[in-house]
Amino acid sequence: MDAKKRIFSGIQPSGELTLGSYMGAIKNWTALQHEYDCLFCIVDMHAITVRQNPADLRRRSVAQLAQYIACGLDPEKNIMFIQSHVPQHAELSWVLGCFTQFGELGRMTQFKDKSQKHADNITAGLFTYPVLMAADILLYQADLVPVGADQMQHVELCRDIANRFNYNFPDTFTIPEAFIPKMGARVMSLGAPENKMSKSEPDGCVFLMDKPEDIMRKFKRAVTDCETAVRYDVENKPGISNLLTIYCAATGKTIADAEAEFADQGYGIFKPAVGEAVVELLRPIQEEAGRLMKDKAYLEQVYQDGAQKAQYLANKTLRKVYKKVGFVPAK
Numbered sequence: 001m002d003a004k005k006r007i008f009s010g011i012q013p014s015g016e017l018t019l020g021s022y023m024g025a026i027k028n029w030t031a032l033q034h035e036y037d038c039l040f041c042i043v044d045m046h047a048i049t050v051r052q053n054p055a056d057l058r059r060r061s062v063a064q065l066a067q068y069i070a071c072g073l074d075p076e077k078n079i080m081f082i083q084s085h086v087p088q089h090a091e092l093s094w095v096l097g098c099f100t101q102f103g104e105l106g107r108m109t110q111f112k113d114k115s116q117k118h119a120d121n122i123t124a125g126l127f128t129y130p131v132l133m134a135a136d137i138l139l140y141q142a143d144l145v146p147v148g149a150d151q152m153q154h155v156e157l158c159r160d161i162a163n164r165f166n167y168n169f170p171d172t173f174t175i176p177e178a179f180i181p182k183m184g185a186r187v188m189s190l191g192a193p194e195n196k197m198s199k200s201e202p203d204g205c206v207f208l209m210d211k212p213e214d215i216m217r218k219f220k221r222a223v224t225d226c227e228t229a230v231r232y233d234v235e236n237k238p239g240i241s242n243l244l245t246i247y248c249a250a251t252g253k254t255i256a257d258a259e260a261e262f263a264d265q266g267y268g269i270f271k272p273a274v275g276e277a278v279v280e281l282l283r284p285i286q287e288e289a290g291r292l293m294k295d296k297a298y299l300e301q302v303y304q305d306g307a308q309k310a311q312y313l314a315n316k317t318l319r320k321v322y323k324k325v326g327f328v329p330a331k
């Protein structure tokens with residue numbers, strides 16, 4: 001009997017992994033992998049909702065797997081795979097799209113933001129993206145979805161779609177819950193602390209594989225305010241509050257401890273100290289990711305094995321869904 005609860009989460013290989021996705025998502029995954037049955041996905045099908053260079057997408061998808069492992073995710077323990085290797089995601093997405101309202105998708109803030117940014121290329125894929133995300137989660141009957149705060153709205157929509165489907169066809173889907181970290185749920189840009197740190201805005205974004213000197217430069221240049229006190233106050237001191245959050249998420253210290261540590265020191269000491277903490281956090285991850293990238297055969301074996309296990313689980317749900325909606329069984 002399998003009594004463990006299940007987790008599904010994923011990151012788009014639409015850019016290099018960022019400190020935001022590490023603190024908002026991956027760090028939690030590494031903690032939760034011991035208690036849950038987990039699937040960690042590289043959601044390449046999501047990435048093509050905006051134009052990608054094919055060679056870069058291919059390289060980043062494999063590099064992302066190496067970085068997942070380097071961050072401490074154990075491929076023996078978790079199912080780690082590439083979304084496009086499991087065709088059931090697209091198949092379930094079609095069915096769920098027929099249980100999703102046009103208006104619901106139009107209300108998604110990420111769609112509104114991205115369609116502004118890519119005004120010359122607002123595709124149907126960008127619009128229906130949250131349906132694919134719901135399919136990712138529901139295919140595996142996930143109980144928990146560990147994500148950063150920006151994905152909360154999409155998980156809520158997933159729950160609405162699942163509840164609607166279950167209302168029509170009882171006992172089909174587990175209703176998942178979002179799991180948001182206490183520290184690091186919303187890491188902000190170092191250059192514009194009122195905005196989320198995002199791979200699509202490289203300015204103010206720290207990447208997991210950034211060189212130490214680049215990390216230090218980015219933190220030394222981080223936008224703060226014209227006071228001198230290292231104090232947590234999101235409203236009035238968004239830059240310093242963000243740096244405190246990053247420092248605490250990197251070191252495991254509490255905000256109160258960090259405030260006390262830098263009480264008599266100005267930003268000139270504090271900013272490089274945060275940089276150092278991040279460099280130290282990332283150093284072993286970078287070394288391990290570099291080593292793994294030289295072992296392509298191993299990475300290939302991990303994602304092939306992951307896809308096989310994921311397909312087995314996905315197929316069980318998809319068969320159930322097809323039967324419930326009235327499709328004739330193929331055999």
Ligand code: TYM
Nearest residue numbers: 009010011012020021024025133147148151185186187197
């Ligand atoms: P994506 O690829 O934009 O981000 C991956 C994860 O990192 C979190 N995150 C952040 N957390 C804190 N601060 C930040 N600045 C920051 N930037 C990113 C995100 O919240 C996310 O958890 N739609 C999803 C990918 C996805 C998915 C799924 C997630 C597709 N299917 C199913 C969970 C379950 C996305 O675009 O995340």
